[in-house]
Amino acid sequence: MTKQKKQTITILVLLLLLILLGGAYLFASNYQKSKEKKESSATKSVSLYKFKENDITKLHYKNSNANITFVKEKNTWKLENDRDFPVDQSKVKTMVSDMAAVTASRQITKDCNDLSEYALDSPSLVIELTDKNGKTESISYGLESAAAEGCYAYTGDNTKEVYVVPSNVTDDFSYTQAQLMTLPDAPDISAQYVTSYEVDKKKGTNFLATYDNKKAKYKDIYGWDITKAYDQTVAGDEDGLQTVFSALSGLEYTEGVVYHATKKEEKQYGISNPKYTLNVRYYTVNDTDDDSSDSTEIAEKDKTYHTFKLLVGNLDDTQQNYYVQPSGSNGIYLVSADTIASIAEFEAFSCVYKTPCPANTDSLKSLTLNYQGKKYTMTLDKEEKPSTSSSKEYNYTSKVNGKKVSDKTFRKAYEALGNITYSAAIQSGVKPSSDTPVATLQFAEDNKNFTVSFLPYDGSNFYRVKVNDVCLFVADMTTVDSCLKDLAAVK
Structure with missing residues (x-):
């Protein structure tokens, strides 16, 4: 075969391939256009029904937990079979608003032969509305769509045409009858x-x-x-x-x-x-309008x-x-x-107030301590200092058994009594070894006198604490012993 013939055959083959590729392209292009047109038609939204919200006079819904009908009387929604039932008006109004008009995002089929495919053979929710003119519309909900676009549904008795409708409203129809009861306001207690x-x-x-x-x-x-x-x-x-x-x-x-x-x-x-x-x-x-309303009293x-x-x-x-x-x-x-x-x-x-010995030096007049066989009578005299400030300041004189002692040391030991706190209530099963106090403190303050005694309890961890005639709680033994020891050592 001559060289010229080979070139001619090659050119013819290339032309043929080009024609074939062009045909394939045109076919694919037309197919895609046809598909897009169909999809565009399929995804076109469809208005299923529309009411004027204020015209709706009856609402019925049925789910797995409820089968309820509401009727509107003088702009008030009532339970059809119990007109005295205190209906939560806001919840029913939300339901009516949700369903006054429904638009499907797309139609799935015009000729459904198997409702079970969409769980519409036994709908999870059925809603029916009636307006003042007697017009009635209903919608039945099935499965959530695979693409999570909404729920499959059909309207009225038209089970052949299945649509995808918004599912965000279904939660508003999940209530039982009891959940639709008006609830009383809880008291506003400060x-x-x-x-x-x-x-x-x-x-x-x-x-x-x-x-x-x-x-x-x-x-x-x-x-x-x-x-x-x-x-x-x-x-x-x-x-x-x-x-x-x-x-x-x-x-x-x-x-x-x-x-x-x-x-x-x-x-x-x-x-x-x-x-x-x-x-x-x-x-x-x-x-x-009293200016004193800001006062704590x-x-x-x-x-x-x-x-x-x-x-x-x-x-x-x-x-x-x-x-x-x-x-x-x-x-x-x-x-x-x-x-x-x-x-x-x-x-x-x-x-419970847990501090048996408040230990307030500002109000203390005297303290008598009976501890380890000894008696300590402690006094605290105070004299107000001249001051230009609104708060009062004092000079203190501390004495133990009539002798002056370090005021700073005494007040520190005395105020430490405030660290003694109740740890728990006395347990009935514990039997103390004795009812003789380990120590007794007699307080004389400006406005009151009281006595605090520490008595044996479990022998290792706690003392019973008796304040005047009340003995109900225990305090940590280590803390009490440390406070008593420091107070008795004041010089």
Whole structure:
């Protein structure tokens, strides 16, 4: 074959290949355009129905937990089969707003032969709306789409046409009937305005703390007396009590159970024989133009007193909530178990004033110590210094058994008594070896006299502490011994 013929054949082959490639390109291009056109058509949004929101007069929905119908009467939504049921209006209005108009992001099929493919043979949610003209529309929800674009759905009885619709509204239709009950407002109680706090328990030790800065047994401390919890009245610690009272701000009814409980229902949920009964007395401050309203002391005329009572029944099936009934209500509601624990299951000891020897040198007149067979009579005289400041300053003279001692050393040893604190309550199973005090301290202050004695307890770790006639707690033996030793050594 000549060289010229070979070149001709090569050119013809290349031309043929070029023609073939061009045809393939045109085919692919047309196919892609056709596909894009179809996809564009398939993804085009479709309006399924549309109501004027204010015209909707009836809403029905059915899910795995509820089958509920609401009707609108004079702009108020009511439960169709119980017109007295306290419907949460905001939740129903949200549902109506969600469903007044529905637009599908795309149509999946116009001829569905197997609804189970989309879980529409047994819809998870069915919603039906009716307007004032009698127009009715419904929508049935199935599976979430694989691409998470929304849920598969069909409208009315048209099971052949399946669409993808937004699924973000379905949570608003997950409520049971009880969850659609209007809940009472929890009381707005400021911890600093509580004057009485009582917890009565079906099992366990009751608790009662009351405040009276004029008549309380311990008015000279914080004014709080704890009269239930121990065999004798003890002083309440303001910080510990405020921690408990502050937990009231977390009280919130999470769900309704019944809005008008019968005696049978009260028994069923434990309300007729409550686990806890909480009684709180508190006040609110009236609006006042008095400039003294910023003062820490609020005039009685500016206070309005209130009481709040809460009956706490059984735990629910989840063990995460208690059934409760607040004062002034016939309803039964749920409150989280954690909240109830904070307001009713606290340790009484956390509220006790734990410093038996406050050791305030500003109010001390004399101290008598009986320790290791010796008696020490200590006095502290003070003379006010001339000063231009608002705070008072003093010159001190300290004496032990009539002899002057180092004022600095005495006050340091005396103030260290304030480090002695209660460690725990006395346990009934411990039998002390003796009731003879290890040491006795007799305090004479400007406004009161009191005696503190330390008695044997377990022989190794703690002493019982007796303040006047009250002996309920123990203190660390090492701390007490160190304080007593330093006080007796003052020279």
